[in-house]
Amino acid sequence: MGVQSCPKEYMPHRTKGAFMLETTLCGIKLRNPLILASGIRGNSAGLLIRAGKEGAGAATSKSCSLLPHEGHANPTMVDIDGTYINAIGLSNPGVDDEIYEIREAVAKAGIPIIASFYAGKVSDFAAVAARISEAKPAMLEVDISCPSRKDALFSSYAKDASEVCLAVRDATSIPFSAKLSPDVPNIGEIARACVASGASCITAINTIGGMYIDAHARHAVLANSFGGISGAAIKPVALKSVYLVRKAIGPEVPIIGTGGVFTGIDAIEMLMAGATCVGVGTAIATRKESAPFKAIAQEMESFMKKEGYRKLADLKLQE
Numbered sequence: 001m002g003v004q005s006c007p008k009e010y011m012p013h014r015t016k017g018a019f020m021l022e023t024t025l026c027g028i029k030l031r032n033p034l035i036l037a038s039g040i041r042g043n044s045a046g047l048l049i050r051a052g053k054e055g056a057g058a059a060t061s062k063s064c065s066l067l068p069h070e071g072h073a074n075p076t077m078v079d080i081d082g083t084y085i086n087a088i089g090l091s092n093p094g095v096d097d098e099i100y101e102i103r104e105a106v107a108k109a110g111i112p113i114i115a116s117f118y119a120g121k122v123s124d125f126a127a128v129a130a131r132i133s134e135a136k137p138a139m140l141e142v143d144i145s146c147p148s149r150k151d152a153l154f155s156s157y158a159k160d161a162s163e164v165c166l167a168v169r170d171a172t173s174i175p176f177s178a179k180l181s182p183d184v185p186n187i188g189e190i191a192r193a194c195v196a197s198g199a200s201c202i203t204a205i206n207t208i209g210g211m212y213i214d215a216h217a218r219h220a221v222l223a224n225s226f227g228g229i230s231g232a233a234i235k236p237v238a239l240k241s242v243y244l245v246r247k248a249i250g251p252e253v254p255i256i257g258t259g260g261v262f263t264g265i266d267a268i269e270m271l272m273a274g275a276t277c278v279g280v281g282t283a284i285a286t287r288k289e290s291a292p293f294k295a296i297a298q299e300m301e302s303f304m305k306k307e308g309y310r311k312l313a314d315l316k317l318q319e
């Protein structure tokens, strides 16, 4: 069932002098490749609009589900010097409420909005995809890889990932990205299955399953015991995953490389690994500037100018 087509041309709000960072994602023009990652300050229209003001090229909303979901008990987050472990458990108000937030953000953010969602069964992925598409986001992101919700983990096997993508493909005409976990033997195979089943883009990576223990308390710190690691510690895993996905899906299908990007140089490395755009999550909660995306974009630009790169497409690994 087709819902509506996505805008092919998006008028970017340009940061002065930042034309060299302009790029295209699934036919949508972005002023820069930096995208607010799902779950970080993306719970409301106001926060998505804020990402636009802070210089993001696009912003992803917090994943929502068909019905409201409470998530895990507190404590849900540990911060270890720029590395987080969270077990929020995908708490969200449900798609019927979320649709209002997405609609407002689409109208006011001035940047493309990517609406993220998840489900515990394939038919619910289709239902949420159809419903959330009514808000006309530029893109969708299908979260099949949250490590703290085993019931919503469809990225472990190519067959499961493929079934979800086929259901979403049939439920919407908006391009969608499949968000993958690196906790698999062959992420390239999973990515290939998603693309063959209708995904127009791959987001790599989600958080990586982990645990933190307080020895003095003899207790796991998170109420859920396990959570998802994000931030500085996961950058090498994200780079490797993006590199492997790029090798597996070829040069045409875009990748949103996400994980541990704090600086412009980190973002450049992600592009060199094969990403088309760069998701930024934990860094946005920890960088001190009032406009962290603008700061990262400026760092990218000054690196490119200093090293003689004229456009993002020139940022390639020498192999």
Ligand SMILES: Cc1cc2nc3c(=O)[nH]c(=O)nc-3n(C[C@H](O)[C@H](O)[C@H](O)COP(=O)(O)O)c2cc1C
Binding pocket: 037, 038, 039, 040, 062, 063, 084, 086, 088, 090, 116, 143, 179, 205, 206, 207, 229, 230, 231, 232, 234, 258, 259, 260, 261, 279, 280, 281, 282, 283
């Ligand atoms: C507090 C928190 C909440 C998150 N919630 C979501 C979510 O709802 N959906 C999703 O797909 N990813 C979620 N993520 C994962 C991020 O979008 C991102 O993939 C991951 O944090 C790696 O990027 P980073 O190192 O830049 O944070 C969340 C991450 C954090 C830290």
